[in-house]
Amino acid sequence: MTSNPTRRTALVDAAIEVLAREGARGLTFRAVDVEAGVPKGTASNYFANRDDLLRQVAEHIHVRLTPDAVRLAETMDAPPDKSLVVRLLQELLGRLQVDRTGYLALLELRLEATRRPELQAALTKAISTHLEENVRFHLDAGLPGDRTTVVSLYLAMSGLVVEHLTLPDVLPEEEMTRLITALVERT
Template sequence: MVRNQARRTALVDAAIEVLAREGARGLTFRAVDAEAAVPAGTASNYFANRDDLLRQAGEHLHVRLQPDPDRLAVILRADRDKALVTELMKDILARLAHDRAGYLALLELRLEATRRPELRAALTATITRNLEENVRYHVDLGLPGDRTTVVGLYLAMTGLVVEHLTLPDVLPPDTLDDLITALVDRL
């Protein structure tokens, strides 16, 4: 396999865009090559097969969707209270809305994982690791709540994000901040 990391990242980003737009069934090497604007056959030089491409897209999505460290540093200057947790949840929604394609691709991968045991195992490991890191981060920062709080917020925010990014007219955008505040308050 070819080792040009910048090209590999560009191809994985192209795969994410294809997943978001076309779904898992539309994800082909040819579609990735076209999205990345590279010569036909390039993706097949970087990925052993479609399963490899799906797995690497899943791993890269979690890197792509992480918070900006500078933005996070600014947010974390606040007191360790419910208001800070609320701000962190609002930042999650803003980041995922900003990279809507990234989150929609993740939803597509989750659906595809129901049919592909290897992808399910890889995605489960990545998401479990990220959730445990979030729990540890929350507790280590001294934020209010415990593991159950973080898991509850994760589940609530997942539902809110799915609703907002897939059917944005169900919940008026001007109500989302108040909903997030209420979720944090109740959890």
């Protein structure tokens, strides 16, 4: 396999775009090459097979959805209370709205993982690790609540995000802030 980290990342990002737009069935090496604007056959030089491509997408997708470290540090200057948790969740929703395709690709990966045991294992590992990092971050920051609070907010936000990014007209934008605040207040 070819080793050019910048090109590999560009191909994985292109795969995320294809996955979000076309679904798992539309994710081919050719489609990735076209999306990345590289010569035909490039993706096949970087990934052993389609399963390898899907696994690398599963591992990389959270990189795109991770908050900017500087912005997060600025946010964390506030007192560790429920209003900070609301702000963190609103910023999460904002990031997902900006990178809507990243989150939609993650949903496609989740569906594809129900049919591919290796992808399911890779995605389970990536999401479990991400969730545990969020729990640790929450607790280490002294934010209100415990592990159950964080997991409950994670599950509630997952549903809210799916609703908002797939059917944005079901819940008006202005209602999103009220819902996030209510979620935090009730946990």
